[in-house]
Amino acid sequence: MPGTYYMPGVNLIHRGALNDVGTWAHNLGGTRGLIVASLGSYGEEQGKMVADVLARSGIQSTVYAGAGPNPTDMMVMNGVELYKEQRCDLLVAIGGGSAMDCAKGIGLIISNGGTIDQYEGADKVSRSLPPFITVNTTAGTGSEVTSVAVLTDSRTHHKMTIVDWRLTADVSVNDPQLMVTMPPALTAATGMDALSHAIEAYVATNATALTDALAYEAIVLVFRWLPAAFEHGEDVAARYGMCNAAFLAGLAFNNSGLGYVHALSHPLTGRYGLPHGVLNAMLLPAVMRWNAVLAGTRMAKIAVAMGVGHPWRTDRENAEKAVSGVEDMSHRLKMPSGLAAMGVKESDIPALSEEAMQELVGKTNPRQVASVEQMRRLYLDSM
Numbered sequence: 001m002p003g004t005y006y007m008p009g010v011n012l013i014h015r016g017a018l019n020d021v022g023t024w025a026h027n028l029g030g031t032r033g034l035i036v037a038s039l040g041s042y043g044e045e046q047g048k049m050v051a052d053v054l055a056r057s058g059i060q061s062t063v064y065a066g067a068g069p070n071p072t073d074m075m076v077m078n079g080v081e082l083y084k085e086q087r088c089d090l091l092v093a094i095g096g097g098s099a100m101d102c103a104k105g106i107g108l109i110i111s112n113g114g115t116i117d118q119y120e121g122a123d124k125v126s127r128s129l130p131p132f133i134t135v136n137t138t139a140g141t142g143s144e145v146t147s148v149a150v151l152t153d154s155r156t157h158h159k160m161t162i163v164d165w166r167l168t169a170d171v172s173v174n175d176p177q178l179m180v181t182m183p184p185a186l187t188a189a190t191g192m193d194a195l196s197h198a199i200e201a202y203v204a205t206n207a208t209a210l211t212d213a214l215a216y217e218a219i220v221l222v223f224r225w226l227p228a229a230f231e232h233g234e235d236v237a238a239r240y241g242m243c244n245a246a247f248l249a250g251l252a253f254n255n256s257g258l259g260y261v262h263a264l265s266h267p268l269t270g271r272y273g274l275p276h277g278v279l280n281a282m283l284l285p286a287v288m289r290w291n292a293v294l295a296g297t298r299m300a301k302i303a304v305a306m307g308v309g310h311p312w313r314t315d316r317e318n319a320e321k322a323v324s325g326v327e328d329m330s331h332r333l334k335m336p337s338g339l340a341a342m343g344v345k346e347s348d349i350p351a352l353s354e355e356a357m358q359e360l361v362g363k364t365n366p367r368q369v370a371s372v373e374q375m376r377r378l379y380l381d382s383m
């Protein structure tokens with residue numbers, strides 16, 4: 001509902017914020033934590049870092065490094081079992097979107113029972129999650145602040161989207177120090193995801209004064225800091241800038257909705273397993289041109305936020321500058337030239353277009369397609 005705002009109650013964004021997790025876990029009444037981290041040894045390491053911080057506040061914990069990319073209901077249920085076995089009363093997620101989404105699923109089942117598929121859709125959760133802290137290690141998905149979890153059915157591979165305000169974390173943590181080791185390609189992909197959140201939120205049909213402010217400043221910050229974070233990963237000021245950009249963009253779209261970039265991107269991830277942020281970067285120009293017909297003034301303001309718009313130009317000219325601003329940024333970040341270069345086959349586009357038509361995230365796009373043929377055109381223009 002536009003004008004109703006959801007966000008974590010406490011949000012920490014500063015260098016060394018990770019060290020405050022113990023205090024906040026204590027403030028939330030946690031005594032024994034399950035730490036949900038990415039699958040494998042890297043996740044184990046990150047989980048151990050959180051465990052050490054919690055231990056300093058006298059909180060015991062168990063690391064569950066079981067959240068793989070595109071986390072499944074099975075991964076959730078394994079975490080639920082461990083949570084119960086260890087008698088936990090606190091959830092801490094560390095990582096990117098996968099760890100956050102898996103933790104949201106675990107908290108959901110712990111409090112509400114049943115299986116994940118029962119909660120697919122909007123507002124189907126009736127009980128609050130256990131105390132929940134999200135520690136973000138990438139600057140892009142916004143998952144640390146959102147009320148959305150995307151979980152995959154392990155039998156059918158169907159991606160289930162669960163939206164409910166109760167999935168929102170109690171405390172979100174963005175510590176730029178955790179991001180200095182992020183490789184350039186991941187920095188670029190997650191940064192462009194943040195940019196796509198901000199641009200889609202700014203023109204979405206549910207946009208409000210608050211989401212406008214959040215989205216606009218996120219665009220300013222991406223254009224100020226993303227190239228530096230990409231080229232000099234150890235630059236903490238650049239990482240801090242991108243923490244803020246991704247955080248603001250996450251809050252913006254959590255409250256305004258997204259659009260066709262995400263509607264077109266999701267079926268491509270499902271079919272080819274391609275990285276979300278890179279796909280969004282490839283799709284943004286065509287969707288922005290499509291939207292500029294109805295949202296030209298807003299698109300012109302986006303150009304101003306990017307630093308490439310000028311008041312003496314027409315809205316139409318500025319909107320085109322916004323599109324070339326995105327293309328130039330993709331080029332600078334050494335992104336592929338289009339979907340074809342990423343291996344997307346033209347023969348798959350009819351089926352992909354049918355799927356994109358069904359995507360809920362497309363409902364808040366400012367200019368709706370009148371036919372599947374127009375959706376197909378957006379894919380073709382992004383090849």
Ligand SMILES: [Fe+2]
Nearest residue numbers: 141193197276
């Ligand atoms: Fe996204």
